[in-house]
Amino acid sequence: MRLGVVTFPGSLDDVDAARAVRIAGAEAVPLWHGDHDLRGVDGVVLPGGFSYGDYLRCGAIARFAPVMTEVVEAARGGMPVLGICNGFQILCEAHLLPGALIRNDHRRFVCRDQRLRIESTTTAWTSAYEQGQQVVVPLKNGEGGFVADGDTLDRLEGEGRVVARYVGANPNGSLRDIAGISNASGTVVGLMPHPEHAVESLCGPGTDGLGFFTSAVRTLTATI
Amino acid sequence: MASVVVDVMLKPEILDPQGKAVHGALPRLGFEGVTDVRQGKRFELELDGEVTPQRLDQVRALAATLLSNPVIEDFDIRVED
Numbered sequence: 001m002r003l004g005v006v007t008f009p010g011s012l013d014d015v016d017a018a019r020a021v022r023i024a025g026a027e028a029v030p031l032w033h034g035d036h037d038l039r040g041v042d043g044v045v046l047p048g049g050f051s052y053g054d055y056l057r058c059g060a061i062a063r064f065a066p067v068m069t070e071v072v073e074a075a076r077g078g079m080p081v082l083g084i085c086n087g088f089q090i091l092c093e094a095h096l097l098p099g100a101l102i103r104n105d106h107r108r109f110v111c112r113d114q115r116l117r118i119e120s121t122t123t124a125w126t127s128a129y130e131q132g133q134q135v136v137v138p139l140k141n142g143e144g145g146f147v148a149d150g151d152t153l154d155r156l157e158g159e160g161r162v163v164a165r166y167v168g169a170n171p172n173g174s175l176r177d178i179a180g181i182s183n184a185s186g187t188v189v190g191l192m193p194h195p196e197h198a199v200e201s202l203c204g205p206g207t208d209g210l211g212f213f214t215s216a217v218r219t220l221t222a223t224i
Numbered sequence: 225m226a227s228v229v230v231d232v233m234l235k236p237e238i239l240d241p242q243g244k245a246v247h248g249a250l251p252r253l254g255f256e257g258v259t260d261v262r263q264g265k266r267f268e269l270e271l272d273g274e275v276t277p278q279r280l281d282q283v284r285a286l287a288a289t290l291l292s293n294p295v296i297e298d299f300d301i302r303v304e305d
């Protein structure tokens with residue numbers, strides 16, 4: 001089982017994402033933004049950070065990085081892809097997921113341990129959770145407000161594509177408290193909070209985030 | 225040489241926290257009577273040669289692909305004299 005983790009200029013959480021992949025029992029394969037090569041991986045994680053300094057719009061330039069040609073093609077072909085924070089922004093910019101992430105409504109960077117409710121367990125990245133299960137993982141973003149038009153939001157809700165929702169006070173102005181969504185087939189998931197920072201009890205708020213990665217390992221083991 | 229300006233603005237229905245921050249600062253500086261501020265981006269593109277309809281179509285495609293995100297933003301293109 002090989003899960004690739006892409007490093008863009010300005011990625012911050014690629015090392016933690018790779019560590020989470022390894023703890024989940026898969027091989028973490030480093031992927032480089034400048035290569036047209038996925039190195040034979042079975043799934044891809046787009047990590048958090050500030051790719052290209054968040055210039056233009058968050059994720060707007062990373063979306064056109066050479067490796068993204070391959071990621072988009074593979075994602076459209078059904079490969080599991082998880083975008084975390086900046087990775088979520090990149091997936092939206094690449095139109096693999098609907099909507100967009102804008103600046104937090106309260107205009108401040110938010111960094112906290114955040115409670116989420118898992119709303120969909122049918123995706124490649126959430127099958128290890130129970131429907132409605134609450135988890136706590138770090139959240140840290142300046143531009144994490146999920147927005148989409150009303151029809152898109154209704155479609156996401158109707159098709160069960162809201163993957164996770166914020167519990168308690170909305171931390172960033174995301175419409176309908178949406179913390180994560182998936183594509184129609186559930187293979188591509190974007191998530192604003194950071195499960196990769198909650199995979200070991202030594203640091204972080206616990207190990208609630210590990211399930212995202214074990215889910216992918218389980219999904220891929222079942223299909224390969 | 226020709227200059228083409230692309231203005232990108234958040235769609236009216238999208239919250240603009242940066243504009244709100246600027247707006248909030250104005251009364252503190254003594255500027256009264258400004259009822260709203262929206263912040264956008266201006267891109268100045270220098271083209272070689274003449275601006276033809278085909279070139280403008282290219283700029284339009286570029287603006288829709290990279291300079292703006294059509295999910296949340298609108299853009300406007302004009303040729304500078």
